[in-house]
Amino acid sequence: MGSQWGRDRFYRKARTEGYRSRAAYKLLDIQKRFQVIRDDDNVIDLGCAPGSWLQVLRELTEGQVIGIDLNPIVPIENVTALKGDFTTEHMHEKVRALIPEANVIVCDAAPKLSGHKSYDQARAVDLSEMALDFALDFLKPGGNFVVKTFQGDMFHLILKKMRDNFYGVKVYRSKAARKGSAEVYIIGKKFKGRQNDSEG
Template sequence: MGSQWGADKYYRRSKGEGYRSRAAYKLEEIQRKFGLIRGDDNVVDLGAAPGSWLQFVKGITGGVIIGIDLNPIVPVEGTHTVKGDFTKKEIQDKVISLTGENNVGIVLCDAAPQFAGNKSYDQARAIGLNEGALHFACRILKPGGNLIIKSFQGEMFQELLNEIRQNFYAVKVYRTKASRRGSTEVYIIARNFNGKINAETD
């Protein structure tokens, strides 16, 4: 069981600072350590609801900021929100219409599937979601762009890392302090997209 104190600490802080969820502090920590989001980047956030990452990002970049989720996102001033499945070509085309072709500096993905309680099944669904985010990034990132994906260590995780390393020059696995204690949650930090792959979509 995770640390209740830790959960309360970040929950209380998010409410006090106006963020929609404690997840904002995970991205804040990653940005402080790695500096992946640049001041002129166009940014796409996959699985963006409820919008705390959009809130954080708009304080960093003057570029176009887009959040995509299957669920509606309450609008965040200065950002675009899209309701739909990011693996679908029509959603990706909408992103391109807002940013231009291969003109996104970073893709963020804090999405996770609804877990059913079956470890192997849940892990397979999580990795499948990660692969969808990777393929999305390979279609819309500009050369040299960056990617942050939330994942879970377990079966198929190493295979996912290997696939990401084929597309980015530097890849690291990082665990944030705001992640719940005992969770297998990690973030894959992928820098400098090599621009070699244009992923196929439905």
């Protein structure tokens, strides 16, 4: 499998340009198409390891950049990396101590895959919904949210919840995604605010 990834042009490009993984080009692609991040935005990256999205975020904004992951992150200059579970109240308190609200929240996290397609898709949608719940707690009204998920039986549930909470919602498959991957990104623009949260 190593040789397969070695032939991938985004993998090679990442190594040449100093990004920690090929995923950097997914965020750059999303930013070019949807302009989700402005140059003064405070941004939180959920499930940020190994840190390629943090590298891109640091280039795109002069605001605060915070990353959260269960795994430790090799430090990036002027980026705050927190080790822990972004779903816990303890982590919420740590984030609030740094910034009470964010302009943008992004999540490129994916669960460890088992190889069972329907199970993996369900777990991925569950993870993306947890990221959405975090965003509903921390986004400023008018803020933007980008989350990776996988198309499958439960996809419509998170899509509905996104549409309930954002004025603009798009589903996008990045040009940098691997061939055959079921991953897509849901981009939510202009958060309606917490008074419009949906229970569904």
